Amino acid sequence: xxxxxxxxxxxxxxxxxxxxxxxxxxxxxxxxxxxxxxxxxxxxxxxxxxxxxxxxxxxxxxxxxxxxxxxxxxxxxxxxxxxxxxxxxxxxxxxxxxxxxxxxxxxxxxxxxxxxxxxxxxxxxxxxxxxxxxxxxxxxxxxxxxxxxxxxxxxxxxxxxxxxxxxxxxxxxxxxxxxxxxxxxxxxxxxxxxxxxxxxxxxxxxxxxxxxxxxxxxxxxxxxxxxxxxxxxxxxxxxxxxxxxxxxxxxxxxxxxxxxxxxxxxxxxxxxxxxxxxxxxxxxxxxxxxxxxxxxxxxxxxxxxxxxxxxxxxxxxxxxxxxxxxxxxxxxxxxxxxxxxxxxxxxxxxxxxxxxxxxxxxxxxxxxxxxxxxxxxxxxxxxxxxxxxxxxxxxxxxxxxxxxxxxxxxxxxxxxxxxxxxxxxxxxxxxxxxxxxxxxxxxxxxxxxxxx
Amino acid sequence: xxxxxxxxxxxxxxxxxxxxxxxxxxxxxxxxxxxxxxxxxxxxxxxxxxxxxxxxxxxxxxxxxxxxxxxxxxxxxxxxxxxxxxxxxxxxxxxxxxxxxxxxxxxxxxxx
Numbered sequence: 001x002x003x004x005x006x007x008x009x010x011x012x013x014x015x016x017x018x019x020x021x022x023x024x025x026x027x028x029x030x031x032x033x034x035x036x037x038x039x040x041x042x043x044x045x046x047x048x049x050x051x052x053x054x055x056x057x058x059x060x061x062x063x064x065x066x067x068x069x070x071x072x073x074x075x076x077x078x079x080x081x082x083x084x085x086x087x088x089x090x091x092x093x094x095x096x097x098x099x100x101x102x103x104x105x106x107x108x109x110x111x112x113x114x115x116x117x118x119x120x121x122x123x124x125x126x127x128x129x130x131x132x133x134x135x136x137x138x139x140x141x142x143x144x145x146x147x148x149x150x151x152x153x154x155x156x157x158x159x160x161x162x163x164x165x166x167x168x169x170x171x172x173x174x175x176x177x178x179x180x181x182x183x184x185x186x187x188x189x190x191x192x193x194x195x196x197x198x199x200x201x202x203x204x205x206x207x208x209x210x211x212x213x214x215x216x217x218x219x220x221x222x223x224x225x226x227x228x229x230x231x232x233x234x235x236x237x238x239x240x241x242x243x244x245x246x247x248x249x250x251x252x253x254x255x256x257x258x259x260x261x262x263x264x265x266x267x268x269x270x271x272x273x274x275x276x277x278x279x280x281x282x283x284x285x286x287x288x289x290x291x292x293x294x295x296x297x298x299x300x301x302x303x304x305x306x307x308x309x310x311x312x313x314x315x316x317x318x319x320x321x322x323x324x325x326x327x328x329x330x331x332x333x334x335x336x337x338x339x340x341x342x343x344x345x346x347x348x349x350x351x352x353x354x355x356x357x358x359x360x361x362x363x364x365x366x367x368x369x370x371x372x373x374x375x376x377x378x379x380x381x382x383x384x385x386x387x388x389x390x391x392x393x394x395x396x397x398x399x400x401x402x403x404x405x406x407x408x409x410x411x412x413x414x415x416x417x418x419x420x421x422x423x424x425x426x427x428x429x430x431x432x433x434x435x436x437x438x439x440x441x442x443x444x445x446x447x448x449x450x451x452x
Numbered sequence: 453x454x455x456x457x458x459x460x461x462x463x464x465x466x467x468x469x470x471x472x473x474x475x476x477x478x479x480x481x482x483x484x485x486x487x488x489x490x491x492x493x494x495x496x497x498x499x500x501x502x503x504x505x506x507x508x509x510x511x512x513x514x515x516x517x518x519x520x521x522x523x524x525x526x527x528x529x530x531x532x533x534x535x536x537x538x539x540x541x542x543x544x545x546x547x548x549x550x551x552x553x554x555x556x557x558x559x560x561x562x563x564x
Binding site: 250272358 | 464469470471472474476478480511518522523525527531532534535536540542543546
């Protein structure tokens, strides 16, 4: 095989893509259609709560187009990090969408689903055996953190995909996956260079984001050869340029020269970018360096409480001038009023938009210079009831707080909403972000087959 | 030496998470010549980022000049993990703003 073509329809399954770009991609006769469906980027909530951050209807739309085209041209369709966070509830959510599409469109295929959720008992053993290591700048994993985690997943590499493809999968829906793995697995199984395939996957996983102008909701084609690969957007309004593609190599990574992944490191120190045509960029020199020990990245989230919040604005200059003192006063009143509630059971936070609402402690200019400020009062507490109680008291106290020089005695806050207090439910935190050493890159990722 | 606004030199100035515990800044310059001049000025250093974001130098995890993309990249430890209670920018996408006000001292003759 001289050339392997990969179609990446969209940056995240459910972000959409123009039908004309997709059709143009199919005209290139790709050997696989692959998409990355997830990320930890939207925060710990989705992994902890077991829900997707993409919309069901939008995911169904994208998947339906991909499945029909893949089956028609008899090429595999591969989805990685199903349901966003890629734990079992996310995987099942995505599988149910696939089954629904198949029922409605009367499609028939062999589907492999690959779970990435790990048993806690196995992880506890691995921790005790010293096979779980810290990923800087995180902290070492403790048994308590592991036990408190709701879901723990591992990012699978190419190997489980290769196994499913070799066993004849038409469609693969996988849990949490290393983003480039879905694009690289099939060409690597056919003998293409893993360094080039993974680097191509790293660019394709964000679809047309690496083009100029970039977009996460448009298609991109990858063409892999023996000693290089090319990427090309599939909409005539976009171009890949050496700088747009090189710039994407930087994206969301600590160091663009060395990109660690399952089982090894992508080394881009000798990587070169060339403008092949007006639209197409050729990349050479990407290398994969296998690690002496195969490691997988673990991700886990634990629940830390329940949240209630209230959004308000302030326009009174006398109030704005004394804001910090007023906040301190509200906290004091709260502590005095709920002496029987241990302070460790709740946290009350004020976010001041117009001061340091966006940057927090990183803000270099934490002075209010605006004529108005936005205030979010937030409580995270052990129970939803306690969060409601504390927030309600803080909100009403701040609304009517008497501060020195006050002449506007009707109320200090402007609420855009009624009800003013919003219950947002469980709050999660990343609890596991570590490396797990394994002997077999496939063993932890069981494959389930379905004939549809 | 003349100071030139970073906005006249760079085409991309952005911040983003690199995993839940790191915040990474990318500055991509408009062409190779501009990039080389900025690089030569020695203006961008790990110390600059530490000072700008008021973090200890030890929290500057990496500082890389990436020639293929005409880019300077710096990664710092996030003061709070993405999505933690009290954290304010889950994607880390709005932490680049202080970079936009920088002025780089480069040779007057080579001002682009």
